[in-house]
Amino acid sequence: MTRLNLGPIGLTLDVRADGGHLDDAVMLxxxxxxxxWIAGGQLKTLDPLRDVIRATETIPVGSAIIPARVHGPGDVVELRRDVEATDPGRLITGLGGVHGERPLRTMNDYLDTLDAADPPVPADARMLSALGPRMMELSRDRASGAIALLVTPEFTAQARQTLGDEAALVVMEYVVLESDPARARDAAREPIGFLTQVGGYPQNLRRMGFSDEDIAETSDHLLDNVVAWGDADAVAARLKRHLDAGADQVVLSVQPATPDAVPHEQWRTLAGALIG
Known part of the structure; x- marks a missing residue:
């Protein structure tokens, strides 16, 4: 399988009820x-993926991730069929959300159905959310690569070793464009604190060396190691560590200083600093 050709810097987009995210997509x-990329928690239906693709011209649009417990294989097959008919090659089908008993078997069964569909959703068009080594291996063997969230650059290097040279690796990174340590950490603490109690994230944080206290309290130590914060140069340096460690693309989830604000200015600043 040919490794996906992914540019280095992606960005997550929040879906807005007023449709303003479509204008934001054009801006990005x-x-x-x-x-x-659109986070799975916003994908109660898969329409936002179609809508963003149709609002833009050529930029790839990814799901991070389509939760398998919410959307069955038939939904994914229909989505890909619709998008390929009008905008071929633009959808990155990120899949995951199989927490619980026997997640590997559940995901294998899901992928079997995608393979058998008419038309299929082929392995080179899909990526899997992966943190543990066995799901990372499945991402290598049955998809075009892996999507990882809440990880350190050291994790990225280990993931690259597991994936080998052919599979792609996308790292999702929370970003706070703020140089004051207290304000930066405060901006990230709530969303990170939520994730530390969900699915496989606590277990993976322990594998990366964080203590139960770090996880329970969303400690400064944890935040400083899984969030890119500071001025644009500091953020760029952090992202470079992931890219140097083997990530094909780092996807920025920019946390605004004001809750619920749309970080247009931060997007522009980071684009100027990160995109040549």
Whole structure:
């Protein structure tokens, strides 16, 4: 399988009820970001993926991730069929959300159905959310690569070793464009604190060396190691560590200083610093 050709810097986009995210998508494409990603928690239906693709021209659009417990294989097959008919090659089908008993078997069964569909959703068009080594191996063997969130550059290097040279690796990174340590950590603490109690994230944080206290309290130590914060140069240096460790693309989840604000200015600043 040929390794996906992913540009270095993607960005997550929040879906807005007023449809303003479609204008935001156009802006991100013009700023030169490599891809737009939509988080799985916002995908109660798969329409936002179709809508963002149709609002833009050429930028790839990814799901991070389509939760398998919410959307069955038939939904994914229909989505890909629709998008390929009008915008071939632009959808990155990120899949995951199989926490619980026997997640590997559940994901294998899901992928079997995608393989058998008419038309299929082929391995080179899909990526898997992966943190543990066995899911990382499945991402290598049955998809075009892995999507990882809440990880350190050291994890990225280990993931690259597991994936080998052919599979792609996308790292999702929370970003706070703020140089004051207290304000930066405060901006990231709530979303990171939520994730530390969900699915496989606590277990993976322990594998990376964080203590139960770090996880329970969303400690400064944890935040400083899994969040890119500081001025644009500091953020760029952090992202470079992931890219140097083997990530094909780092996807920025920019946390605004004001809750619920859309970080247009931060997107522009980071584009100027990160995109040549």
């Amino acid at each position: 494409e013009k700023l030169g970001y490599s891809a737009i």
